[in-house]
Amino acid sequence: MDRNDGKDLEQQVANLVEGLIASGDLPYRPELVRFREKAKYYSRTREAEVDFENVLEVYVKDNMGKEGAQPTHVIVFECKDHGRAVEVKLIDELVGRLAGGYGFNMKGYVVTRKGFQSGALATARNNGIGLIKIMPDDKIKFFAHLQTIVSIERDRREFPRRAQQALLNPNYESGGESFYAADDGYVFSSLAGVLGRHFREAGLEAGE
Secondary structure: OOOOOOHHHHHHHHHHHHHHHHHOOOOOOHHHEEEEEEEEEEOOOEEEEEEEEEEEEEOOOOOOOOOOOOOOEEEEEEEEOOOOEOHHHHHHHHHHHHHHHHHHOOEEEEEEOOOOOHHHHHHHHHHHOOEEOOOOOOHEOOOOOOOOOHHHHHHHHHHHHHHHHHHHHOOOEEEEOOOOEOOOOOOOHHHHHHHHHHHHHOOOOOOO
16 A cells, blocks of 8 residues: 555645635735745744644735745645544644744644544544544535425534534544634634634734
8 A cells, every 4th residue: 555645635725725826815915925834934943944834824915026025924734644643742843833933923723634632533523723624525425305495504603513523533434524713712613614714813814
């Protein structure tokens, strides 16, 4: 069996983020954001550069494109596709890397196809780390049933419970849902929802 190096998940995340930029679905001017597969930022606390992968850089119009320009905000998508629930130590590691004193704000998300240990959920919540689960295709089940206004409203109310189950259970099977996320006490069914709220809370709307 080939070793899973996580590249498929990283490509899936890249496609999602770049799709949001191209469609204009981020609440920010698309010409002022840039997705990079690999990036290095100088850490004042480590006195060395720190490597990151899968980053969304946010710029202001006064420095975008200038030589040596630094972003004003960086969002990191830490992809973990190792066939098991994400452990607490991986959350702790990301928290430590983000607290490097880079001269700009950073936000971290951990992305997986499996799920998270309960301790990882708590550690992430208490350290401002967002958690994302992208469902594997074989865990998405489609059931034929009549949708009514009542059933749609019930599904909406019950989504937080389903999201919690999906994030904690590596073998969770969804009824057609492909994306679950938790961040800052909220749950989301799309990356657009996750990043839209984060941009607003961080004061990054419009990109002026």
